[in-house]
Amino acid sequence: MPTAPAEPRDDAAPTAKRIPGGTLYRGREGMWSWVAHRITGVLIFFFLLVHVLDTSLVRVSPEAYNAVIGTYKNPVMGLGEAGLVAAIVFHAFNGIRIMLVDFWSKGAKYHRVMLWVVLGLFVVTMAGFLPRHLMHVFGGE
Amino acid sequence: MTTIPAPRTRNAGPGRRTTRGNWELYGWVFMRASGVVLLVLIFGHLFVNLVAGEGISAIDFGFVAGKWASPFWQIWDLLMLWLAMIHGTNGVRTIINDYAERDGTRLVLKLALYASFVVVVVLGTLVIFTFDPCPANSPADLLPSFCTA
Numbered sequence A: 001m002p003t004a005p006a007e008p009r010d011d012a013a014p015t016a017k018r019i020p021g022g023t024l025y026r027g028r029e030g031m032w033s034w035v036a037h038r039i040t041g042v043l044i045f046f047f048l049l050v051h052v053l054d055t056s057l058v059r060v061s062p063e064a065y066n067a068v069i070g071t072y073k074n075p076v077m078g079l080g081e082a083g084l085v086a087a088i089v090f091h092a093f094n095g096i097r098i099m100l101v102d103f104w105s106k107g108a109k110y111h112r113v114m115l116w117v118v119l120g121l122f123v124v125t126m127a128g129f130l131p132r133h134l135m136h137v138f139g140g141e
Numbered sequence B: 001m002t003t004i005p006a007p008r009t010r011n012a013g014p015g016r017r018t019t020r021g022n023w024e025l026y027g028w029v030f031m032r033a034s035g036v037v038l039l040v041l042i043f044g045h046l047f048v049n050l051v052a053g054e055g056i057s058a059i060d061f062g063f064v065a066g067k068w069a070s071p072f073w074q075i076w077d078l079l080m081l082w083l084a085m086i087h088g089t090n091g092v093r094t095i096i097n098d099y100a101e102r103d104g105t106r107l108v109l110k111l112a113l114y115a116s117f118v119v120v121v122v123l124g125t126l127v128i129f130t131f132d133p134c135p136a137n138s139p140a141d142l143l144p145s146f147c148t149a
Helices: A028-059 A062-071 A075-103 A111-138 B023-051 B061-068 B071-099 B103-130
Strands: none
Touching: A028 A062, A028 A075, A028 A111, A028 B061, A028 B071, A028 B103, A062 B061, A075 A111, A075 B023, A111 B023, B023 B071, B061 B071, B071 B103
């Protein structure tokens, strides 16, 4: 099974009704942000492979490059780009959160609050990006 | 009475199981260091290419040629290529190690991963540095304006 790094248990007394969630990587916000970080990371990586290949067509001919980049301007691809940017923005902000958990002395204590800050910044950033990008994609020439 | 060594004592007990040094630690540090740099590089890339001006609808051969006429964007894109590929390859390597349980599966997936890494990084680096913004026999309206000057 996938291994999320386990946090040492700080409550030594074994209790029958243990509630998960007191740790960083078992259930709840800590685990789900970890899952989302992996999914967005893999998505971005595969796009990166494709993106270097399509950009490499500038070395073939202007016509070849323009033909491929033209497909990126199609509305379906435009929505895909919005999804890609969303994945990048989440991965970036949650990456900062991970660094704060690792290096800031109070990071582990506030990791849950920081996820909500990440999601808030994500919403603000996407609210700035989406209208402008969709305007470029759907706004005609 | 046996004494229990202090936690985190280097080479405590039967010793570490690998002799690969601190490789995984350097990888862990690299993910964080490159992550910060990539945040700046990629947000800048997205702003210049998708938000500023006409965004995606303005991107064509002339746009790319105009950017790579400047060493600033050549270095920017080169750094982005290398850092993102190393960061992404190391991330996917971790995921393969976590989910592929059979030795053979892990080996095949990681060989494919490392092969893609080499192909994409070498290809991308060559393209950035051997790019000709004004290829001969191309229609002038597809080329950046400085080609005709």
